[in-house]
Amino acid sequence: MTASLLRRTALLTGLGLIAPCVLPRAQAQTRAPAGLARGGNWPAWDAFKAQFTSEEGRVVSDDGEGGRTYSEGQAYGLFFALVANDRKGFDTLLRWTENNLSGGDLGTRLPAWLWGRRPDGSWGILDSNAASDADLWIAYALGEAARLWKAPQYHALGVRLAARIIAEETADLPGLGLSLLPAPHGFVESEGRWKLNPSYLPLQVMQRLATLYPQAAWKQLAQSSEKIMVGSSPKGYTPDWILYDARQGFLIDEKGKEKGQGTYNAIRVYLWAGMLNPAAPGRKSLLAALGPMARYVREQGHPPESIDVLTGQGSGPGPAGFTAAMLPFLQAQGENTALQAQRSRLAASPIRPTAYYEQTLALFGLGWMEGWFRFASGGQLIPQKTKP
Numbered sequence: 001m002t003a004s005l006l007r008r009t010a011l012l013t014g015l016g017l018i019a020p021c022v023l024p025r026a027q028a029q030t031r032a033p034a035g036l037a038r039g040g041n042w043p044a045w046d047a048f049k050a051q052f053t054s055e056e057g058r059v060v061s062d063d064g065e066g067g068r069t070y071s072e073g074q075a076y077g078l079f080f081a082l083v084a085n086d087r088k089g090f091d092t093l094l095r096w097t098e099n100n101l102s103g104g105d106l107g108t109r110l111p112a113w114l115w116g117r118r119p120d121g122s123w124g125i126l127d128s129n130a131a132s133d134a135d136l137w138i139a140y141a142l143g144e145a146a147r148l149w150k151a152p153q154y155h156a157l158g159v160r161l162a163a164r165i166i167a168e169e170t171a172d173l174p175g176l177g178l179s180l181l182p183a184p185h186g187f188v189e190s191e192g193r194w195k196l197n198p199s200y201l202p203l204q205v206m207q208r209l210a211t212l213y214p215q216a217a218w219k220q221l222a223q224s225s226e227k228i229m230v231g232s233s234p235k236g237y238t239p240d241w242i243l244y245d246a247r248q249g250f251l252i253d254e255k256g257k258e259k260g261q262g263t264y265n266a267i268r269v270y271l272w273a274g275m276l277n278p279a280a281p282g283r284k285s286l287l288a289a290l291g292p293m294a295r296y297v298r299e300q301g302h303p304p305e306s307i308d309v310l311t312g313q314g315s316g317p318g319p320a321g322f323t324a325a326m327l328p329f330l331q332a333q334g335e336n337t338a339l340q341a342q343r344s345r346l347a348a349s350p351i352r353p354t355a356y357y358e359q360t361l362a363l364f365g366l367g368w369m370e371g372w373f374r375f376a377s378g379g380q381l382i383p384q385k386t387k388p
Contacts, residue, residue: 042084042372044363049089052356053077057089057096058115062356068116071101071130075137076360082145083373083383090145097138101125107160110135110168110184129183132169133200136180139165140205143212144381155212162213170217174246176227178220192246195253198232198239199265201225202272203282208379226282229269229289236292237309240265252310263306264357267318267325270303271361274328275368279377287332294330298338302345320351321358324365331369 052073053059059073074097081090098104101111110130117123142158145151168184173194180201181187187195206225210218231250232242239262243251252260273290276283292312297303303322304314323342330339351358367373374382 042080042086042367044367044372045080045084045086045089047353048080048359048363051353052359053089053093055092057092057094058100059093060356062354066117068114068126070115071097071111071113071134072137073356073360074101074111075134075141076363078141078145079137080363080367082141082148082381083367085383087145087149090141094142106138107157107164110161110164111138113183129185130169131200132165132180132182133197135161135165135169136200136202136205136209139213140208140379143208148381148383159213162209162218163215166215166217170221173224173244175249176224176244178217179224179228179244180221189243194244196228196232196242196244197265198229198242199268199272201229202268203229203286204272204276204280204375204379206379207281208375208381211378222281226286229273229286233269233289233309235310235312236290237296237307237312238262238266238269238290238293239309260309261306261315262304262309267303267322267361270329271325271364274326274330274332275364275375276332277375277377277379280375280379281377283332290329291333294333294335294338297326297330297342298335301341303342319355319358320346320349321355321361324351324358324362327365328368 052061058069059077060067061070061073074093077093078090078097081087081093097111098106100115102109111134112125112128113131113134114127115124116126118126139158139162142154142161146153146155146158165180169181170178171181171188171194173179174192179194179196181194182197182200189195203222203225206218206222210222228242228244229238232239234250239253239260241253243253245251254260270290270293273283273286276286293303296307296312296314300314302317303326304316305318305322306315307313323346326342327339327346330336330342351362353359372384374384376382
């Protein structure tokens with residue numbers, strides 16, 4: 001099974017089906033992407049666009065399912081376009097996302113997480129449930145685009161999207177407070193038990209949303225996000241999915257497909273933690289909690305593709321994209337020897353240019369390492385308009 005399907009299986013199983021839903025103004029897209037025009041100052045972003053992004057602004061994955069689009073891909077694309085100062089690319093991505101995943105208005109409908117070819121050959125939404133991590137990154141990109149490009153219309157849209165996230169994708173969990181659910185539907189396991197995804201909770205994004213948008217709930221979400229990432233990683237390894245029980249706390253998801261493993265979702269937790277500003281609230285406790293993973297990489301010479309979060313038993317070397325994601329984390333942990341070893345590993349085995357998910361990890365990890373962007377202590381995006 002491909003990385004994209006591994007990462008999103010739970011969204012399908014949460015609903016139990018793929019809902020055939022057609023949105024207005026959906027654009028048929030049956031050919032391979034021709035690629036958005038070059039724009040901005042970041043060559044890696046231009047290469048990503050040429051490989052994965054259509055002229056219409058649709059990020060096309062390599063999931064083996066005919067070139068589906070995930071809301072996550074659209075969200076990451078918006079962030080990368082902003083880093084590259086590529087406003088034309090940003091607007092094209094935003095327009096496709098809004099028209100095809102949100103019925104024409106992100107402020108009234110959360111974007112559907114999955115779009116592609118239906119069994120009858122037509123193209124459109126395959127599952128209308130949303131994915132909250134994508135929604136967070138879109139709201140973040142809109143707010144920061146408004147600031148960096150002095151374009152208040154983005155902020156106005158972000159305010160409406162942020163309010164919808166709070167209304168539809170959160171729950172008050174005993175002992176944690178207001179917390180982000182992975183989607184509006186399918187993740188309340190039973191009364192007093194929820195299924196959560198730690199990789200959906202980048203602290204820098206949460207902390208910035210708390211100042212970008214007016215709801216007091218964002219501060220609560222930032223606090224609970226730190227609790228979830230630390231609490232779900234008692235041995236220093238983060239699972240893809242975790243259960244939270246009102247009476248028992250965090251529990252391994254024994255019935256889930258990953259069986260408590262940390263793999264294609266969890267790799268992002270280390271990535272987000274590594275990119276935190278040294279003065280960001282929660283950074284110290286999060287890096288301390290995840291320290292064993294840095295030691296694992298140093299001792300084994302590679303990040304694991306999958307790891308048992310209780311025993312620390314890895315399944316074998318992760319792909320090159322995992323190594324790219326680990327670079328900021330190893331640097332933040334002061335693991336200089338491991339950092340150099342992983343740089344060498346990446347040079348010896350580069351990421352496949354057609355591997356969509358690995359390439360997104362690389363744009364984050366390598367882009368950060370090369371200085372194309374930073375996050376301020378409050379989560380604000382600090383892009384570099386020229387290569388440092």
